[in-house]
Amino acid sequence: MTAYERVLAARANGRPTGQAYIEQIFTDFIELKGDRRFGDDPAVLAGLAFLNQTPVTVIALEKGRDLEEKVRRNFGSANPEGYRKALRQMKLAEKFNRPVICFVDTSGAYCGLGAEERGQGQAIAENLMEMMALNTPILSVLIGEGGSGGALALSVADEVWMMENAVYSVISPEGCASILWKDSTRAAEAAQFLRLTAQDLLEFGVIEQVISEENGNFSAVCAHLKEKMAETLVFLSSLDNNERLDRRYARFRRMGGGAV
Amino acid sequence: MLNGLFKKPKIKLEEYKLPPIDGRPTVPDNTCTVCPACRRLVVTVDLEESLYICPACSHYLRVPARQRMEQTVDKGTFSELFANITSQNPLTFPQYAQRLEKAKRDSGEEESVICGTGQIGGLSCALFAMDPRFLMGSMGAATGEKITCLFEYAAEHNLPVVGCILSGGARMQEGIFSLMQMAKVSGAVKRHSDKGLLYVALLADPTTGGVTASFAMQADIILAEPGALIGFAGPRVIEQTIRKKLPPGFQRAEFLVEKGFVDRIVPRAEQRSLFAKLLLFHKR
Numbered sequence: 001m002t003a004y005e006r007v008l009a010a011r012a013n014g015r016p017t018g019q020a021y022i023e024q025i026f027t028d029f030i031e032l033k034g035d036r037r038f039g040d041d042p043a044v045l046a047g048l049a050f051l052n053q054t055p056v057t058v059i060a061l062e063k064g065r066d067l068e069e070k071v072r073r074n075f076g077s078a079n080p081e082g083y084r085k086a087l088r089q090m091k092l093a094e095k096f097n098r099p100v101i102c103f104v105d106t107s108g109a110y111c112g113l114g115a116e117e118r119g120q121g122q123a124i125a126e127n128l129m130e131m132m133a134l135n136t137p138i139l140s141v142l143i144g145e146g147g148s149g150g151a152l153a154l155s156v157a158d159e160v161w162m163m164e165n166a167v168y169s170v171i172s173p174e175g176c177a178s179i180l181w182k183d184s185t186r187a188a189e190a191a192q193f194l195r196l197t198a199q200d201l202l203e204f205g206v207i208e209q210v211i212s213e214e215n216g217n218f219s220a221v222c223a224h225l226k227e228k229m230a231e232t233l234v235f236l237s238s239l240d241n242n243e244r245l246d247r248r249y250a251r252f253r254r255m256g257g258g259a260v
Numbered sequence: 261m262l263n264g265l266f267k268k269p270k271i272k273l274e275e276y277k278l279p280p281i282d283g284r285p286t287v288p289d290n291t292c293t294v295c296p297a298c299r300r301l302v303v304t305v306d307l308e309e310s311l312y313i314c315p316a317c318s319h320y321l322r323v324p325a326r327q328r329m330e331q332t333v334d335k336g337t338f339s340e341l342f343a344n345i346t347s348q349n350p351l352t353f354p355q356y357a358q359r360l361e362k363a364k365r366d367s368g369e370e371e372s373v374i375c376g377t378g379q380i381g382g383l384s385c386a387l388f389a390m391d392p393r394f395l396m397g398s399m400g401a402a403t404g405e406k407i408t409c410l411f412e413y414a415a416e417h418n419l420p421v422v423g424c425i426l427s428g429g430a431r432m433q434e435g436i437f438s439l440m441q442m443a444k445v446s447g448a449v450k451r452h453s454d455k456g457l458l459y460v461a462l463l464a465d466p467t468t469g470g471v472t473a474s475f476a477m478q479a480d481i482i483l484a485e486p487g488a489l490i491g492f493a494g495p496r497v498i499e500q501t502i503r504k505k506l507p508p509g510f511q512r513a514e515f516l517v518e519k520g521f522v523d524r525i526v527p528r529a530e531q532r533s534l535f536a537k538l539l540l541f542h543k544r
Contacts, residue, residue, distance in 0.1 A: 122521055249451070
């Protein structure tokens with residue numbers, strides 16, 4: 001598969017969204033809403049659930065399934081209140097010693113008037129800073145599109161994994177092509193240059209694992225993912241708090257792109 | 261001897277033609293700067309003295325990083341750090357090597373940010389300033405690395421940080437590596453902050469994208485220059501998304517003050533004394 005075919009697969013209609021993973025992997029999911037400041041952003045789906053017998057906090061950037069739901073959820077493009085809602089849930093997780101599991105699938109943070117008025121940049125910035133020091137394990141899984149800062153705002157984690165056909169990039173291939181060649185139809189070429197596939201990012205050390213989507217239906221893929229999650233959370237929870245935070249800091253600290 | 265003096269010249273005036281010029285008339289590089297607001301030519305040396313404010317129309321021109329440092333610190337106190345960290349081309353991205361070379365030539369800098377220590381009003385601090393001539397201050401891996409190193413240095417030496425920010429955001433040509441700088445710098449800012457140390461940011465035109473969504477909005481005190489464009493998404497992207505024209509003044513510094521995201525607008529002439537006061541307030 002070419003890089004752009006992966007991009008198209010990541011965006012494909014009918015690709016499982018966060019809800020589907022939540023249904024397959026966890027039990028007793030209880031949704032919790034609102035950022036306690038402005039409102040509730042349906043682009044972020046958050047709540048409590050059990051992973052086997054362990055209580056966890058689950059947060060997903062959720063695109064929605066049918067058209068009506070997609071519109072309601074703004075196609076997974078969160079407003080500032082969405083990121084603040086996520087942070088509120090993370091703070092609760094920290095208080096009650098629950099691991100945080102994020103499912104990321106967004107073309108990017110929403111670029112609208114209200115989003116700017118309510119501080120889109122500030123909301124993302126605060127998540128990056130707070131997640132860097134959040135005193136509980138965080139695991140992020142990119143399941144579809146990982147669009148720039150809007151995806152990063154839920155991906156400052158102890159480990160970041162990607163589904164085989166997920167992509168993660170600083171800019172969309174269309175945006176990149178229109179800047180480079182003033183021609184967004186050359187997105188396929190741009191996708192190649194951006195190195196945004198799971199395999200590329202694994203080689204770069206930007207992610208820890210690629211989750212295979214081959215050889216099996218969705219429930220088999222999720223069963224495999226669930227097993228890995230449980231294992232990893234046991235390990236992350238066994239670490240001393242400071243050690244885990246140092247490890248998280250070092251994880252991002254070494255990402256230098258050769259600039260030293 | 262004087263005979264010829266009152267004679268008509270033998271050569272007709274039309275023959276005194278100036279040598280042909282290629283294109284428009286020019287002046288040597290960097291001698292003069294055109295004010296983007298009033299289109300008048302200003303001598304660059306004069307601009308440096310006027311804090312890069314156009315003497316004709318008072319427009320705020322973008323200040324190169326090194327001049328910004330000079331405007332900010334007490335004379336002769338700036339000492340540069342991490343100057344040897346420079347951008348690579350981790351994705352071997354097309355045209356990037358040439359663009360980097362040009363940015364270095366245009367700015368005379370090795371990267372889009374310069375870092376160091378200095379004194380303001382006699383008080384020591386760590387500083388960084390971003391350069392508009394270096395790919396509009398965009399954040400590549402080296403930019404992130406330098407700023408991270410500076411916050412770590414400041415945390416280690418118990419120094420406050422003063423950041424003069426100007427950036428179009430993450431640098432596309434370094435792909436995921438530039439995106440990761442947002443998280444990396446945020447971690448260093450957080451560790452510096454958790455030691456009880458002050459971070460003051462001054463946002464200049466433009467401050468957008470991944471820089472707004474990280475260290476520009478993480479300061480304890482956020483100042484901005486009058487009229488500076490500050491936002492997450494660029495105005496054109498928003499207009500394309502909502503298919504409407506943006507209202508006047510949208511995403512300008514004054515708008516951010518009104519919405520509660522910037523503490524104060526500070527004219528250039530008052531910036532240094534305000535920094536000095538803020539450092540004094542937080543002296544430990």
